[in-house]
Amino acid sequence: MKKIPRDKRKSSRSYFRLILGVCGLVLLICLGSFFVLRSRPVWIVEDRYVEVWEKILVESPSPLLKAKVIPRSAEAATLPRSQYGYRIGSGSEAQASTEDESPVRVYRGLRSGSYGDALLLAVDPWLVFRQFTSLPLTREEVENGPAGRGRIFTAGSDRVANRAWTAQLLQEAPGIFPPEREIWEQTGERLFLGRRFQSGALTYTWNEVWPHLLGDDESVRVYAPLSLIRTLPVYETNVLEADVFPGRSGWNEFGLQTEILWATPYGSQKNRERLKPVETWLRSAKLQSLLSDTLGWIAVHPEAPPYNPVSGSARVYWLTASYVWEMTGD
Numbered sequence: 001m002k003k004i005p006r007d008k009r010k011s012s013r014s015y016f017r018l019i020l021g022v023c024g025l026v027l028l029i030c031l032g033s034f035f036v037l038r039s040r041p042v043w044i045v046e047d048r049y050v051e052v053w054e055k056i057l058v059e060s061p062s063p064l065l066k067a068k069v070i071p072r073s074a075e076a077a078t079l080p081r082s083q084y085g086y087r088i089g090s091g092s093e094a095q096a097s098t099e100d101e102s103p104v105r106v107y108r109g110l111r112s113g114s115y116g117d118a119l120l121l122a123v124d125p126w127l128v129f130r131q132f133t134s135l136p137l138t139r140e141e142v143e144n145g146p147a148g149r150g151r152i153f154t155a156g157s158d159r160v161a162n163r164a165w166t167a168q169l170l171q172e173a174p175g176i177f178p179p180e181r182e183i184w185e186q187t188g189e190r191l192f193l194g195r196r197f198q199s200g201a202l203t204y205t206w207n208e209v210w211p212h213l214l215g216d217d218e219s220v221r222v223y224a225p226l227s228l229i230r231t232l233p234v235y236e237t238n239v240l241e242a243d244v245f246p247g248r249s250g251w252n253e254f255g256l257q258t259e260i261l262w263a264t265p266y267g268s269q270k271n272r273e274r275l276k277p278v279e280t281w282l283r284s285a286k287l288q289s290l291l292s293d294t295l296g297w298i299a300v301h302p303e304a305p306p307y308n309p310v311s312g313s314a315r316v317y318w319l320t321a322s323y324v325w326e327m328t329g330d
Helices: 007-035 049-060 070-075 140-142 159-170 183-187 206-214 269-283 285-295 308-318
Strands: 040-047 066-069 083-087 103-108 116-129 151-153 220-225 238-245 255-266 323-327
Touching: 007 140, 049 066, 049 070, 049 083, 049 285, 066 070, 066 083, 066 269, 083 269, 116 206, 116 269, 116 308, 151 206, 159 220, 159 238, 159 255, 206 220, 206 285, 238 308, 255 269, 255 308, 269 285
Parallel strands: 040 066, 040 083, 151 220, 255 323
Antiparallel strands: 083 255, 103 323, 116 220, 116 238, 116 255
C-alpha cells in the first residue's frame, strides 16, 4: 500500500481542524442568535410607574411568565424586535396623531375599557372637592371669583394645577379647546389676576391648601386630582364631597379631566396572539382594584369597589361623563 507523505497528512489534519473550527463557530453563532433574538416577553413601563408595577406583579402574578420589567428610559438599549408584551404608561400610544396643536386630548366612548388596541387600567380624575356643608362651585364664581359664599383655593406653585384651570376657562364648548398657544399663554398669565383665588395663591403648595379645605370653620372649594385627596387621612376626607367642574350655561354634556394609565400591546402579530390571557388579566376587576388602590386612582372596571365615598362619586362621574380629556403637555 502506497504511503501518504507526512506533509500531506499534516495538511489534511490542519484542513480538518479548520473545517471543525468553522463549523463550531457557525454553530456558536447560530446558538447565540437563537438566545439573543428569540422572542422574549417584557413589560416596558414608564419610569415613574416602575416601582408600582413591580409591586403589582408580586401581589398578582400575571400570565406573562418570566417577563422582565424594563423602564421606558432603558428601552432603546434593548432588542425590541425580539420582544413582545405591553407598554404601561400614562400616554396612549394608540392615539393617532392630529394636525392641531391643542395641549388637550379628548376621548369619547372609553367606558368599554379600551381605545383601539390600548387598554385602560385606571384613571385619576380631577374634581372640585368641598366639605359637604359647603355650597358647590358655580360657573359665575369660576369666571368672576366667589361673592361671599365661600372661597376657591388652588396650589399656584403647581404648574399642572394652573394648566388645569386654564384649560377649564378655555373650553369653548363641550370637549372643544383652542389650539393656539398664544391664547393658552395669555389666559395662564391672567389666571391669578382679580379675586378668583385665595390671597397669595400663586405661591401656595398643596400641603398649604389642605388645612383650609378640611378646616372646621371654612367653606373652601378646591379643583384637584383624586390621587392627592387619597394621600390624606381617610377620617379627614370622609367629610368631603366631589363635584365635576361647572360648565358654561346651556351645556348639555359634561366632561371629566383625568390622567389615564394605559396598557398598549406590541410585538409581532404571532407573538401578540400569546397576549390573550394577559389581556383578560389586565381587564379584571381584581387587578384593576389592586392597581387603583396602589396609585390612589379609580379602576376602570365598573365592578371594582370604590375605596371611599369620594372615590365612589368619582367613579359615578367617570361612568356617566359624555367625554373625558387629558392634558398632553405644552
